[in-house]
Amino acid sequence: MPAQILDGKGMANKIRAEIKDEVELFVKETNIQPALAVVLVGENPASQVYVRNKESACAQTGMKSIMFRLPEETTNEKLLTLIDTLNADTSVHGILVQLPLPEGIDEKKILDAIVPEKDVDAFHPENVGLISQGRPRFLPCTPYGIQQLLIRYNLETKGKHVVIIGRSDIVGKPMGMLFLQKGLGGDATVTICHSRTTNLAEITKQADILVAGIGKAKFVTADMVKPGAIVVDVGINRIEKEIVDEKGEKKIVSQLVGDVDFESVKEVAGWITPVPGGVGPLTVTMLLQNTLNGARGQTAK
Numbered sequence: 482m483p484a485q486i487l488d489g490k491g492m493a494n495k496i497r498a499e500i501k502d503e504v505e506l507f508v509k510e511t512n513i514q515p516a517l518a519v520v521l522v523g524e525n526p527a528s529q530v531y532v533r534n535k536e537s538a539c540a541q542t543g544m545k546s547i548m549f550r551l552p553e554e555t556t557n558e559k560l561l562t563l564i565d566t567l568n569a570d571t572s573v574h575g576i577l578v579q580l581p582l583p584e585g586i587d588e589k590k591i592l593d594a595i596v597p598e599k600d601v602d603a604f605h606p607e608n609v610g611l612i613s614q615g616r617p618r619f620l621p622c623t624p625y626g627i628q629q630l631l632i633r634y635n636l637e638t639k640g641k642h643v644v645i646i647g648r649s650d651i652v653g654k655p656m657g658m659l660f661l662q663k664g665l666g667g668d669a670t671v672t673i674c675h676s677r678t679t680n681l682a683e684i685t686k687q688a689d690i691l692v693a694g695i696g697k698a699k700f701v702t703a704d705m706v707k708p709g710a711i712v713v714d715v716g717i718n719r720i721e722k723e724i725v726d727e728k729g730e731k732k733i734v735s736q737l738v739g740d741v742d743f744e745s746v747k748e749v750a751g752w753i754t755p756v757p758g759g760v761g762p763l764t765v766t767m768l769l770q771n772t773l774n775g776a777r778g779q780t781a782k
């Protein structure tokens with residue numbers, strides 16, 4: 482029987498509706514509209530799309546988004562000055578710097594400059610430390626979204642073997658930390674794999690829950706997956722595909738695919754997230770949740 486679909490898009494819409502209600506209540510109680518500052522440097526086309534999605538998601542939930550579009554040649558100093566201004570601005574509750582930043586910009590220095598209370602991506606070392614100690618201020622958006630998806634589908638993580646492919650600071654490492662936490666959506670046994678892992682397929686085949694965050698199109702194939710496993714595809718890859726159009730002519734079109742070979746893996750897995758419509762919409766949704774939580778935290782002071 483083919484795998485059941487974990488509908489990230491549908492779940493994201495459900496969570497956004499909840500956030501919208503929470504925002505409405507918060508505004509009523511405090512007269513403050515939660516606001517997210519989004520900083521985009523340069524012309525990266527994928528980043529432009531991501532930033533537009535974040536803007537419209539803010540609008541959808543009654544939050545304010547404040548856009549800062551800076552030219553490719555922006556200096557570290559200029560960007561740090563903007564971050565300082567946003568840090569000090571009490572009407573801004575979350576600051577997001579869209580990655581990747583152009584070459585020449587010191588990414589770590591910029592991200593570290595965001596005050597931890599407004600670091601809605603949870604990249605600041607203080608926030609990463611709090612997560613690793615199990616007392617998070619913010620949860621990193623992509624792992625947070627994946628955890629919520631499993632919780633809300635009533636898929637148990639306690640005692641399960643989770644295998645994560647990828648050890649990045651954005652996906653793999655924080656995902657591992659969330660699954661390790663005590664309590665709902667955690668209590669799992671976690672293995673993190675990467676490009677130096679030997680016998681990768683032997684390890685992934687032991688996974689009750691397999692998370693792929695690699696950045697390589699259709700990397701995970703059916704022979705790497707245990708029958709019945711939950712497969713979460715974080716990858717977003719654009720590939721070129723040849724099709725035959727209605728006039729019978731061959732055409733090259735671009736297509737969005739994940740790190741999992743969906744067509745073959747769905748025949749083996751028990752549950753699977755699609756791409757698009759899986760993890761992506763949840764990531765943006767948890768950014769909204771973090772912004773609301775940031776506004777709550779800053780207003781309570």
Ligand SMILES: NC(=O)c1ccc[n+]([C@@H]2O[C@H](COP(=O)([O-])OP(=O)(O)OC[C@H]3O[C@@H](n4cnc5c(N)ncnc54)[C@H](OP(=O)(O)O)[C@@H]3O)[C@@H](O)[C@H]2O)c1
Pocket residue numbers: 623646647648649650651652653674675676677678681694695696697715716717718760761762764765
């Ligand atoms: N859906 C979303 O919301 C969302 C959010 C963030 C990222 N993404 C997508 O998720 C993917 C991963 O993103 P990222 O930022 O984590 O990427 P990244 O920083 O490039 O990390 C990729 C990881 O995959 C590992 N890897 C590469 N080749 C491998 C191989 N042959 N075998 C095993 N491991 C291998 C790398 O290992 P090494 O460390 O050894 O190099 C690295 O740890 C990308 O497609 C990205 O676009 C999606």
